[in-house]
Amino acid sequence: MEKPIVVKAADGVTLEVGKGEVVALVGESGSGKTTLGRVAIGLTQPSSGKVTLIENGEETDVGNAKGRKWKELRRRLQIVFQDPFSSLDPNMRVYDTLRIPLQSQGVKDRAELSRQINEVLQRVGLPSQLLSNYIFQLSGGQRQRIGIARVLLFNPALVVADEPVSMLDASLKGDILQIIAKESKERGTAFLFITHEMAVARVAADRIAVMYLGKVVEIGPADKVIGNARHPYTQALLQASPTIDPARREVSVKVSVKGELAISTEHPPGCKFHPRCPFVMETCKTNVPELKEIEPDHWVSCWLY
Amino acid sequence: MDEREFVGIAGESGAGKSTLALGMLRLLSPPGKVVAGQVLYRGVDILKLDPEEFRRDYRWKKLAMVFQGSMNGFTPVFTIGHQIKEVLSIHGKGASDAVVRKQLELVNLDESIARRYPHELSGGQKQRAFIAMALALEPEVLVTDEPTTALDVITQVNILNLLKALRKELGISVILITHDLALISETADRVYIMYAGGVVEEGLSTDFFAKPKHPYSQGLMASIPTLTSKEIRGIPGFLPDLANLPRGCRFTPRCPFAMEVCKKDLPPLKGVGGERVACWLY
Numbered sequence: 001m002e003k004p005i006v007v008k009a010a011d012g013v014t015l016e017v018g019k020g021e022v023v024a025l026v027g028e029s030g031s032g033k034t035t036l037g038r039v040a041i042g043l044t045q046p047s048s049g050k051v052t053l054i055e056n057g058e059e060t061d062v063g064n065a066k067g068r069k070w071k072e073l074r075r076r077l078q079i080v081f082q083d084p085f086s087s088l089d090p091n092m093r094v095y096d097t098l099r100i101p102l103q104s105q106g107v108k109d110r111a112e113l114s115r116q117i118n119e120v121l122q123r124v125g126l127p128s129q130l131l132s133n134y135i136f137q138l139s140g141g142q143r144q145r146i147g148i149a150r151v152l153l154f155n156p157a158l159v160v161a162d163e164p165v166s167m168l169d170a171s172l173k174g175d176i177l178q179i180i181a182k183e184s185k186e187r188g189t190a191f192l193f194i195t196h197e198m199a200v201a202r203v204a205a206d207r208i209a210v211m212y213l214g215k216v217v218e219i220g221p222a223d224k225v226i227g228n229a230r231h232p233y234t235q236a237l238l239q240a241s242p243t244i245d246p247a248r249r250e251v252s253v254k255v256s257v258k259g260e261l262a263i264s265t266e267h268p269p270g271c272k273f274h275p276r277c278p279f280v281m282e283t284c285k286t287n288v289p290e291l292k293e294i295e296p297d298h299w300v301s302c303w304l305y
Numbered sequence: 306m307d308e309r310e311f312v313g314i315a316g317e318s319g320a321g322k323s324t325l326a327l328g329m330l331r332l333l334s335p336p337g338k339v340v341a342g343q344v345l346y347r348g349v350d351i352l353k354l355d356p357e358e359f360r361r362d363y364r365w366k367k368l369a370m371v372f373q374g375s376m377n378g379f380t381p382v383f384t385i386g387h388q389i390k391e392v393l394s395i396h397g398k399g400a401s402d403a404v405v406r407k408q409l410e411l412v413n414l415d416e417s418i419a420r421r422y423p424h425e426l427s428g429g430q431k432q433r434a435f436i437a438m439a440l441a442l443e444p445e446v447l448v449t450d451e452p453t454t455a456l457d458v459i460t461q462v463n464i465l466n467l468l469k470a471l472r473k474e475l476g477i478s479v480i481l482i483t484h485d486l487a488l489i490s491e492t493a494d495r496v497y498i499m500y501a502g503g504v505v506e507e508g509l510s511t512d513f514f515a516k517p518k519h520p521y522s523q524g525l526m527a528s529i530p531t532l533t534s535k536e537i538r539g540i541p542g543f544l545p546d547l548a549n550l551p552r553g554c555r556f557t558p559r560c561p562f563a564m565e566v567c568k569k570d571l572p573p574l575k576g577v578g579g580e581r582v583a584c585w586l587y
Contacts (some may be wrong), residue, residue, distance in 0.1 A: 028457040031427075134363060140318065169317045169484040171528040175539035196457050199530040226532055240458040241532055243488035244514060249311075249492060252466040255459055 008267070009035040010046075011214035017158060021189040022180065023221070024205035026195055026237065031211040033194045037160040040192055041077035042070075047120045053077070055157060075105065078156040082163035084143035088150075090136035093177065097135060097146060101153050116153065124149045124179050141172035148179060158190045165200060176206045202226055212236045213272040220298030230300040232277050233257065271303065279304055306478055306495070308393045308445070311469070311509070313493030315525070319544050320494065321502040322482045323373065330370050365396060369444040373451040375435045380424040386419030389438050393536055396442055408437040411475075412467055428461035433467065440471070447471070448480045453488065454578050465492055486525055490514050499524050501545050501555040503571075508580025518582045520560045562586055 010032035017023045017040075025033040038044040040051055042062045051062040053076065065073050067254060081087035088097060098117045107113055118128050124145040135143060144164060151159055161180065165173040181204060183189045195201055201208050209219040210231060218231040229235045236257035256278045268275050274284040284303050291299040306312050314322050329344050331352065343350045351363055361496065372378065381389055389408060390400035398404070406416040412433040423431055432452060439447060453461040469492060472479050481492055487498055489510070496513045498506040498521065506519040517523050524540035530576050542559035545551060551558070554567045566585050574581040 014311075028459065142543070170486065170530070171484070171525050171540050173530060173539075174528045177530070181322060197530070198458070199532050202532055203530045237458060238532065240462045242461070242485060242491065242530065243457070243531055244487055244490045244526065248490070249494070249510065250465070252469060253462050253491065255462050257459060 008032075008214045010039065010198055010211075013049075013211075013214075015040075015209060015216070015217050015219075017190045017192055019157075019190055020184050021207065022184050022191040022192045022193055022196060022205045024201035024208045025211055026198060026201050026208055027211035028196055030213065032214040033211050034162055036211070037079070037162055037192055037194050040080055041158065041160050042073060043079070053157060056111060075154045076157040077160075078143075078151040078154055078158070079150055079160045079162060080147050080164050083167055084140050084147055085167075087147055088135045088143055091133065092135055093131070094133050094135060094138070094146060095131040098150060098153060101150055105154065106115070120149045123152060123183070125175060140167050141175070144168060144172075145174055145179070148176070149220070152183060152187075152189075155187070156189060158192060160192045160194065162194045163236065164193070166195065174203070198226065199236050199243075210237065213267055215272060215301065217273065218298075218300045219291070220295075224295065224298045228295070228298070230294055230298075231273075231302050231305065232279055232304075233273050250287050271301075306446075306480070308478060309472060309476050311472055311479045311481070311492055311494045312497065313489030313495070314480065314497045314499060315484065315486050315489050316499035317484055317544060319501075319547070320499040321547075322499050325499070326370060326450055326480070326482055329448070330364055330368055331356070332364075332370070365392070365439070365444065366442045367444050368446045368448065369439040369442070370448040371432075371436055371439050371450065371452055373454065375429070375432075378435060378450055379431065381423055384420055384422055385426070385434050389419070389434075389441055392438055392441050397568050404441075408441055409434070411471070412437045412439060413463075427460070429463060432456065432460075432464055436464075436467065436471075440475070440477075443475075444477065446478045446480065448482070450482045451483075451484070453483075461488075468492060485529075487529055487531075491507060496527070501550065503555065503583065504568070504574065505556065505584070506580060506582045507574070512579045516578070516585070518577055518580060519556075519584050520562050520586070521556050524559075549574050554583075 003222060025036060035044060039046050042051065045063055053060045053062055060069065060073065062073060098120065099113055102113055102116055112203065114198055121128055126142065143258065165176050168176065177200065180191055184191055186216065193204055205222045207214050208222050208225040210233065211217065211235050218225055218234045225234065226238065229238055235255045236255050240255045258276045270286045271284040271289055274280045277284065281303060289301040289303050291301045292305055293299050294305050316322050328339050333339065335488050341516055344352050346363065346367060351359055363575055364427055365502065386405045389405050393400040393404060405419050405525065409416055409418055414430060414433055414437065418426065418430065418434060426434065453464050456464065468479050471477060481489060483489060496508060496510055497504050498519060500521050506522050517526050527538045528540060553569050554572055557563045557567045560567065564585060572583045572585045574583045575587060577587045
């Protein structure tokens, strides 16, 4: 019998998200960012390692919570999905989509339900006239706002936003990102924002963690990671970021990375990025680099440093 | 559009861009149909041709289209090579391994891809394989609808570079349809901005990006997340219901410069600074 192939979707990742902080996990598909996001809120069990929620001095082990503790955690840890067309029931009215989660929390009084629903709708920039509409009558951007509203009703400690704007038109991304920024600053809600677009991370995030094949290759404050990107993969992602730059019309845009991530079950030895790295050295092929602090709060795992 | 020209058509989802492309290739599904207008291909109105003649001589042979999400348009049960050969033989062209290899080479795919099944390829590889298939009959015009959606940024760059190279090497004209202005800025010679079913601004890329004139175009530009600034603004409001269009300019409810005349009459496209703009401000 063949030895089973073990793929470490997320490998040796240590991450902290503080109150009111927006941390972006940036990487291509297969980087492990979605897996990490799901583990963070307890939707997937890690094969090793631990997720701890620390609130008011009290520590809760997310992976081992049971019964009532688990139910409580489900309120505090929430997720917004990528596809607004498949994550909401199109046949439900907007009002009911928001009423049901509230009622599951024990809010029974009709006036109170109405008040909270109207208030959260305002927070996501939607008019209350939409409450009587069905979800299928809403556009993608509107649905995504409902997806966020639904989550905010729980007053969560942490929200994992899994590619929340990648299916929206460029002109709609801004509004969603602004809602996230506002909620984090005004309510202290922490966000783990998963995206493959650096420009989106730039707008939304306080800190950015770049992931490649399961490993965090660079992490730090957003302006440092973007302004002073050190890891060759981060640099490639920045070069590939679409920008309004008509000068690029005449040329083949050069992204200094070879090939594409074809099959993510084939993790190379040593530094996982080495087969595509323009600066590859001998040591990279066999030795795994560790995260090193190259300037205050800015860490990179690369043999160049 | 001219030979070897790269045209970008931009606008939000629902603006009518895909519908325009499908209409051009006579691929609108009923009850959709073209009720007015012409599509002149080297002087011939292809909308008026006999359907069989159009299918035989124009669709895929002169005008080819790579649809949105077409990388998922491959049948999972046949190899890529088999599917490309099928397209060739249906249209009476020699379907040999050599031809398939040449097509794959055009899109920088190794010939071994011909023996693989679609599920074995990455998103970017599938997209390129589909482009290879669309080019199999050597069309003069390639229409691509959101060719990079759902692909990662690095793959996105590779696909755009490919489209630019194909234009240069094969001399084809390319139409790129997308909601992402940044992609258009990096590729197109000429830009058309669509809103709620109509063209609101058109012109050379250089003129457009130097100074977008229509308030909607300006809004689109301001809403694109870039690496340089943390500030981005959306365009308030929503697309009008196309079944229930208001009188006058369709952008009025969302326009920061709306005037009385905007609510009453639909502005025509008018020459403004080298471009054509449909707006009462000019």
